[in-house]
Amino acid sequence: DAKTTQPPSMDCAEGRAANLPCNHSTISGNEYVYWYRQIHSQGPQYIIHGLKNNETNEMASLIITEDRKSSTLILPHATLRDTAVYYCIVRGTMYSGGGADGLTFGKGTHLIIQP
Amino acid sequence: NAGVMQNPRHLVRRRGQEARLRCSPMKGHSHVYWYRQLPEEGLKFMVYLQKENIIDESGMPKERFSAEFPKEGPSILRIQQVVRGDSAAYFCASSKGPYNEQFFGPGTRLTVL
Secondary structure (H helix, E strand, C coil): CCCCECCCEEEEECCCCEEEEEECCCCCCCCEEEEEEECCCCCCEEEEEECCCCEECCCCEEEECCCCCEEEEEECCCCHHHCEEEEEEEECCCCCCCCCCCCCCCCCEEEEEEC | CCCCEEECCEEEECCCCCEEEEEECCCCCCEEEEEEECCCCCEEEEEEEECCEEEECCCCCCCCEEEECCCCCCEEEEECCCCHHHCEEEEEEEECCCCCCCEECCCEEEEEC
16 A cells, blocks of 8 residues: 655644645555544544545545645534544555555644634 | 444453453444554554454464454454553454445553553
């Protein structure tokens, strides 16, 4: 699975959109981009994933660049409860020959929502 | 639909004892993954199981650690003869299929005295 690079920390004001970047320049054609977050020692929480097209669900939006070398997770109206470590993970599929195995978590981005 | 359940949530053992951690996957999920998070470190994959089979145990320490996922009942992560370095949070995740998103439980915090 491709490696990802994220800034170690970010601040965002409550009520504003939080935009979390992720670089994955070695991503291959059939690898998905997944986002998880971990709120202070709780179990990681699945947020969203995508392949090429932008995706949106009730939690967030995922914008993937056309060359797929980077992506941005957008929390449209951040609240204090969104303070967490956010992980961007690239994962293979059966079509990329990727193993159906565990997720590789990096250090993530510690997002702090300021009141 | 209940999420992934883990018990106990907290477990204290003395050096040399055995620790058994249990994980019940989400309803309809037959794939289970175990991860370990050492203090101040990131999450590390340990083992991936599908009912009655170990698919990938590349992240499991070679000694003292074992995992199972029987046909009936929860998945069990077993640590024999625990040492202080085993103190960590152990998370279980489950998925519907091998390439589906994984959903995590609340974790078991193991403290070895």
